[in-house]
Amino acid sequence: MPPIAATPEPPYYAVVFTSIRTDIDEGYDAMAAAMVELAARQPGFLGVESARNDVGVTVSYWADLASIKAWKAHAEHQQAQRLGHQQWYQHFKTRIAKVERDYGF
Template identity: 75%
Template structure:
């Protein structure tokens, strides 16, 4: 399985979530896995890439802004967002970008 998302020809959108974790886990691992599973079922989801060291970076790809809005409003995702603010992240930032071009091998 490739760790690089298979995205369609641009344009499409990327949601870039960068974070610094708190010391305690508080169920983070299972919730993170559930969010990937749930996002993959959302209309407009195209793929996801994630890495974690000192800073965690997760990039999810979406067909359009409406799909991103619907994912943000998902009830289970809202629970995860609340837990993230309260328990899992000492800081985070979300950025939304339109992908105009991509290339690679």
């Protein structure tokens, strides 16, 4: 995946996941990579961008709300969510926003 997602003309949706990690790293990197690969195969997936320092921010882009709902309900994604709640995250927040305009160079 490119570091900056190549998204289509708006409108589309962004899921913004911000997190503060615990000290537990066991399996995290492998699961994160697997979730990006799995998400990329889901209908409606448009791209992803991620950065981590004290706070991690991952933004995934989706064609519509139905695609986001299906991704949240995907069985393998739900397992990753459970592990995140149990061991990898001290705190997290998910926000869903409609992208109405984008630009860049």
